[in-house]
Structures are given as structure tokens and as C-alpha cells.
Amino acid sequence: MSKLVIVGTVAFDAIETPFGKTDKILGGAATFIGLAASQFNVDSAAVSVVGGDFPQEYLDLLSDRNVNIDGIEIIKEGKTFFWSGKYHNDMNSRDTLVTELNVLEHFNPIVPEAYKDAEVVMLGNLHPMVQQGVLDQMTKKPKLAILDTMNFWMDIALDDLHAVIKNVDVITINDEEARQLTGEYSLVVAARKIHEMGPKYVVIKKGEHGALLFHDDHMFYAPALPLEEVFDPTGAGDTFAGGFAGYLASTEDYSFENMKNAVIFGSNLASFCVEKFGTERMQNLTKDEIGYRLKEFKQLTQFNIELS
């Protein structure tokens, strides 16, 4: 079974949407990535940091789903990273209300010995130097290194970001971030420029409009499943990345053709994530539900025109 190292935040989120609001609930990129990847036959490990205030039951929730938590450092005297945000009515934009870095401020990731030879590394959204720090600990070059990032790091640590982007095979980034990173409005041109920065594969996430996968001159498009209601978009991008990474690690096939399947699975899992607050939907998601939704994705996209 392939090993998958996941680095990212494990956090408290407090979320407000037009449908309601939560107290502090379980959140964080590594959490969503781990829960999504746990749907596949893969030996994954989360690398993160939490404070003494982080409930054991949240850690159990991950390890119960076969996400190894040896790499989640607990700083007893510290407090867990906390993010609070409020979504606007269209659910496509949000305001950050609170960001308390807490233990994340001096986070020094430690990859557990047993995972230093992992086939796949998923670098969730964090400071690019932390992401590079994880890559540096790998004793064997991973078959696939995937990086997720956001505009925040482009604003304050662009050189570090460029340095780590150079070292990964795949980048997942949203449309606005791809535009910011390249100065190009056209996503086709933006993807080409990102290719030139290093990654052979570029995934541009467009939220409710799906995701585009680019490789050389090839493109593939995974739609988002149109939903009656998006309840809470928090974690959808991380869930997408976790499904993408988990599927690829489990199939051990890192070809472009198989990456098409991986973005479909990423989009599949993300479509569940947004149905409830935080991780709630991902906690009780079954393989049958994923299989049924895969059929829906096929019906949504597959057509049969004879080329004359």
C-alpha cells in the first residue's frame, strides 16, 4: 500500500453562512485532506501541530480513519490555530473574521521516520518554507509531490513560494490565485506559465465551476456537481486535493490519463464536503455514496457523438 504524507493545518474553525453559524469546530487543511484521502486504500500520515486545547476525540477521529497522527505535534502550553470566516450570500466569497496562528507561528514539521519514504507527498496550504521543510525530510524522492497554496503566500513570501513550486510535480491553485501568480487572465496562458515555474501538472480550481487539469498542451475539465444548495464551502478545496492525492496514491498510476480520474474523484468528494458544516459530511461519507455520485458525474459529462 502506498504511503501518503499530508502536511497542513489541523485547526479550529468558526463558520458563518447564510444557513447558520458554528462554534469552534474541527477544521484545517490536513484534516480535510486526510478525511478525503481515507476513502482510498492508502497509508496516510498527517504532519501538523495543535495546542493543548485540541480535543483528543478530534485526533481519534483521524486515526480511526487510518490517518496516522504520529506527526501531529501537541504543544501542551500552546493554543490551536483558529480561523473564523463569514460567507457572503453567493457563497463564492468570504470575509476572514479572525486568524489566530497560535502554535502554527513556530511550526517545525517533523515527518515520522516510517513515512520518510512515502510515494506521495501532499503539501497543504502553509508557509512555503514549511512545505519545503517537509520535502527536505524525505529520504526518497516521492513519486509525486503535490502543492496547494494561496494568494496570502504570494503577497508575503513569493520568493519562498517560487522555490518550493520548482520542486513539485503538481500544483493545485484556484483561478484568482493562478492569475495573481502569473499576471495572466487567461487560465490557459496562466497554466503554461506555471508549467515553466516547475510543475508538470497544473490543477486550477474554479469552485462551483469545477477544475481544470493542464499537462503540456493537454487539458482536462472536471465539473463541480451542480447542487441544490451549497451549505458551507469550507474545506472543499482541501477535500478536492485529498481526493486527488488519495486516488493517485492508491492506484500508483501517476499518468495524465489517471490524473483525469483523480480530478473527477477530487470533485466528487468536494461535492459532499459542502453539503454540511465543516467536516460533518466527510465523517460519515460511505464508499457507496461516492460510487453513486461517480455515476452522476458520468451522466453529467459523458456524451456519444460519432465523429464522421
Add this chain to the structure above:
Amino acid sequence: MSKLVIVGTVAFDAIETPFGKTDKILGGAATFIGLAASQFNVDSAAVSVVGGDFPQEYLDLLSDRNVNIDGIEIIKEGKTFFWSGKYHNDMNSRDTLVTELNVLEHFNPIVPEAYKDAEVVMLGNLHPMVQQGVLDQMTKKPKLAILDTMNFWMDIALDDLHAVIKNVDVITINDEEARQLTGEYSLVVAARKIHEMGPKYVVIKKGEHGALLFHDDHMFYAPALPLEEVFDPTGAGDTFAGGFAGYLASTEDYSFENMKNAVIFGSNLASFCVEKFGTERMQNLTKDEIGYRLKEFKQLTQFNIELS
């Protein structure tokens, strides 16, 4: 060969984009619809009105492509409808600079006798009473009546619009207009409400994000081909509708399964339309180019996951 009646504007456009600007060039919904439909094996006729200032060569351009122009009335002493617009940098929004209705103000559409039994009627964007007027002239109920409209008619003629919507099989509408018409943000819910207004099939156009086809509880998604450059979006929606209508009329198969193919062809043709100003690209488009792009659409969307 099936007959297709197309009603809509035949016009002068003056367009400004970040790439340049034009003088008065050929435009209008019926023009774009007709040029797109002419790519298919269909006997189509345009119903419209122009002024004495409208060049014969523009009319020839349509009839050379087997679009019958007997239903294009020429009012010698009148002036042709003129629209001028300026696109913003992102190409997704535009300002209308000039709208001169001219001969369109008192347009009374006349369907040529030979086309009153047409199998397919494509009601391009016009006052809903004009659209209804065309339906009323059909001596045989069309196998498929398709209606395109815009927010302008929702603002000033909503009751008339509801009256004609009730009488068509398919509506093509953009996402913002679907939201305005129904008061629903979710396109899935909006489509259901539009179904209840009459049309069994609802096509929601999302510009660079493609188009969604709804029928009962079924959905299909046709992406837009991601392009390096969108030169001029004018007419893309009409070209989409023309490709959709032309394909369906030529295949004489009005099933949901075949409509999937029709929206792919609509998206295919629209992807060419935006490559040059106005109708320029559509004038010299070949069947080989369309066939090659169909392969690109397949590569963009088709995947092969075995359901276990």
C-alpha cells in the same frame, strides 16, 4: 431535410474590446444563429428586419450559406438596428454604449409561407411578443421550439415573457438571467422553477464556464473550451443557440441524449465565434475545424473510471 425558422435581429454592431475596436460591422442574433446553423444539414430561414442602409453583401453572405432571407424585410426608408458595446478587461462584463432600435421598433415578423411548417423554431432574443408572433404563424406545431431571451425583457415585459416561455420546449438563458427570472441563486433550483413555467428543457449558459442542460432530474454539462484568448464574446450565446438548434434539426432527434450532443456542438461553435471580431471567424469556419475541435472536447471531458 428539416426546416429551421430563426427569428432575431440582423444588425450593425460596433465593438470595443481590450484588443481593439471596430466600425459598424455585421451583427445580430439571427445572423449569428443562422451562420452557426448553416454548419448543419438543415434548411433554415431568417425572419428579421433591416433598413435601407443594410448592405446587400451582408444579405448575400447569409443566402450564400443557405440561410433563406425571404423573411428579412427591408424597410428602405428606415435604418438598421444598431448596437455598440465595450467589454471590460475580463471580457465577462460589458457596457452598452449605444442602442438604436430603428426599424426594430415596429417590427412585425413575417414567416415565409414555405417555412410555416418548419420542424424547429429558434426564437432569438427579441421582444417576447414578437417571439410569440412567430409561433402563432406556424401552421403545424413545431417539433421543437427554442427560446432565447435576456434580462432586459424581464425588466420591461415580464408578463409577455412568461406567456411565450409557456409555449416553448427549450429555453436558453444565462446564469444571471436564470437567477433573475426565478429569484433563486442555485442554478439547479432555478432550472426546476423554469421547468414549472413550461419548458421541458432548460439550458443555462455560463459564458467561459460552459453551459448546463436540465431535463426533469437529469443534468448535463458542456464546458466551454478554455482558450488562450477571448478576442470578442459578441454573438457567442447566439452562436451556441444556433449550433444547438441546427444540430437538433439536422439529426431530427429531439431526445435528451441527443440534446447532450447539441450543447456540445453549441459550445464547439461558440468557441470559434469568440476568436475574432463579430462574425468574422464564423464566415470562414470549415467542417474539418469543427470536427477537430470536437475531438478536443472529447479529450477535455471524457474519462474512463471503472465502477467497482
